[in-house]
Amino acid sequence: LHHTPTPTTPNTTPPTPWKPTGTTLITGGTGALATHITRWLAHQGAPHIILTSRTGPNAPHTQTLTQELNHLNTTITITTCDISNHNQLQQLLNTIPTHQPLTTIIHTAGIAENTPFEELDLPHLDAVLRPKSLGALHLHELTREMKDVSAFVLFSSGAATWGGSHQGAYAAANTYLDALAEHRRAHGLPATSIAWAPWAESGMAADDAASAYYSRRGMNPLPPELAVKALHQALTHNDTTITIADIDWHKFPASFTAQRPSPLLAHLTPAPAPAAAAEVTSGQPAATSALAQQLADSTPGQQQQIVLHHIQTTAAQILGHASVDAVPATQPFQDLGFDSLTAVELRNQLASSTGLDLTPALIFDHPTPKELADFLREQLADEDVASEGRLLTELDRWDAVSESADVDEAARRRITGRLQLLLAKWSDTGRETDRSAAHSDLEAASAEDIFDLISDEFGKS
Ligand SMILES: NC(=O)c1ccc[n+]([C@@H]2O[C@H](COP(=O)([O-])OP(=O)(O)OC[C@H]3O[C@@H](n4cnc5c(N)ncnc54)[C@H](OP(=O)(O)O)[C@@H]3O)[C@@H](O)[C@H]2O)c1
Structure with missing residues (x-):
């Protein structure tokens, strides 16, 4: 975990670690x-835990969990409650035993989202906001007068901290949680909103595709044990809003600044230089790439096809x-599903494989694979003029x-005369003026003059 702010005044007495009590x-x-969380709370000695969801006791694994924790001194009650329903929550709160009053609320209810911004409509927004934001509001309204409540934890998301592609409603719902935590603190009520980066092993962001997606963007999945420790620390330190993430700072900022600067990230770390980003992505120096070799062995016509195919393969992957x-040459990258994060990834991979210094806005400046191939081919041709490999290939x-x-x-x-002229030109790098003069002589000369000049300068071969 990185970039935790350094306290301005040293705190000499460590706070007493938070412990669960009551319900x-x-x-x-x-x-x-x-x-x-339930497993951790039970091992911390929580006397009573109520687990609620719409599925309640019928949800998979609930039996296994209660059996697993059977030997501990924790009573676990699993019950059905739609948190977006005010009455259902009120009825549930009425069942809490008075000898084990409600002390801790942990609001994790929520649904995942993967919807392009332009497809957001009111029913969709409602579905995402209900369990998270409305549920949090119900919890706040129905418990704010309960004097025993000392921890009110909201499970927010990194999407609320830095935004997330295809997560417009989800980001809004989580931002609501962060704002509610600030609101409660301002009124002297307990509140801790934790914006989590993806957790490893299980949960809405833990399948292989999601893990690979987040890792490529510089978010390493959080090991649950470490995440739970971080939660404990946040409760012990009475944090109000905190983001807990394991970030790879070489990759993360570039992904978020492809199209515009991010004042948030600018304060944390400078974006890596494109060449560095390319090396991070590929793990090998750009100049030694297989593509460079393939291009060096090809004619200009073949190179065009090779570059296009390379772009299509990388984009598809x-x-x-x-x-x-799935990546037609003339279809715009944005229509194919590229966003600013994947755009940077494509840029990094192409920078790595071509050795070129490419801008993060590459696919926005050259919007189709074909246009991008034309551009890269031109850049590579310019590079070729100066490359030793290219010259030796020609020889x-x-x-x-x-x-x-x-x-x-x-x-x-x-x-032979022509070859000798070329050799003299190549060797004579320090005598620009003479060479220019010789060139202007040559430009004005007839064929006979040139043969005379060759004989004068180099003798008859
Ligand atoms: N997993 C991560 O990496 C991650 C990262 C950042 C933030 N978060 C946040 O952490 C929380 C938990 O994530 P998770 O991965 O554990 O998700 P999960 O496994 O899908 O659990 C979400 C739970 O919410 C319940 N739920 C949904 N709508 C509800 C409603 N209206 N009333 C009551 N319960 C409802 C679901 O059960 P029913 O469908 O049976 O109601 C489910 O048990 C979420 O709020 C998520 O946004 C997770």
């Missing part, structure tokens, strides 16, 4: 993260397609062709 209510209590057919080609040349003596003389 703990966990909304979304049959979900993945709640299961980790980033988007999770099995075949390049090899000359060597092979000249060996079998069938020319008469006069032609041989002319060609």
Whole structure:
């Protein structure tokens, strides 16, 4: 975990570690993260835990969990409650035994989202906001007068801290939780809103595809044991809003600043230079890439096809397609599903494989694979002029062709003269002025003058 702010005044007495007492209510209590929290609370000696969700006791794994924790001194009650329903929550709160009053609320209920911004409509927003934001509001309204409540924890998300592609409603719902925590603190009520980065192992962001997606963007999945420790620390320190994430700072900022600067991230760390980002992505120096070798061995016509195919293959792999057919040459990247994060990933991979210094806005400036291939091909041609490999390849080609040349003596003389001129030009790098003068002489000269000049300068071959 990184970038925790340094306290301005040193705190010499460590706070007493937070401990659960009385009854703990966990909304979304049959979900993945709640299961980790329940296990931890039971080992911390929580006397009574109520787990609620719409599925309640019928949710998978609830039996296993209660059996697993059977030997501990914790009573676990699993019950049905739609947290977006005010009456259902009120009825549930009425069942809490007076000898084990409600002291801790952990609101984890919520649903995941993966919807493009332009497809957001009111029913969708409502579905995402209800369990999280409305549920949190109900918990706040129905418990704010309960004097025993000393911990009010809201499970927010990194989407509320830095935003998330296809998570417009989800980001809003989580931002509501952060704002509610501030509101409660301002009124002297307990509140801790934790914006989590993805957890590993289980939960709404833990399948292989999601884990790979987040890791590529610089968010390493949080090991549950470490995440639970961080939660404990936040409760002990009475944090109001906190983001808990394991960030790879070489990758993360670039993904979020592809199209615009991020004042939030600018304060945390500078974005890596493109070449550095490319090396991070590929794990190898750009100049040694296989693509560079393939291009060096090809004609300009072949190079165009190779670059296009390379772009299509890389784009398909980033988007999770099995075949390049899913990436037609003339279809805009944005229509194919590229967003600013995947755009940076494509940029990084292409920078790595071509050795070129490419802008993060690459696919916005060159919006289709074909246009991007044209651009990269031009850039690579410019690079080629100065490359040793390219020059030696050309010499090899000359060597092979000249060996079998069938020319008469006069032609041989002319060609030899030309070769000697080329050699002199190549060796004579320090004598710009003389060479320019020789060039202007040559430009004005007739064929006979040139042969005379060759004889004068180099003798007859
Ligand atoms: N997993 C992560 O990596 C991650 C990262 C950042 C933030 N978070 C947040 O952490 C929380 C838990 O995530 P998770 O991965 O454990 O998700 P999960 O396994 O899908 O659990 C979510 C739980 O919420 C319950 N729920 C949904 N709507 C409800 C409603 N109206 N009333 C009551 N319960 C409801 C679901 O059960 P029913 O469908 O049976 O109601 C489910 O048990 C979520 O709020 C999520 O946004 C998770």
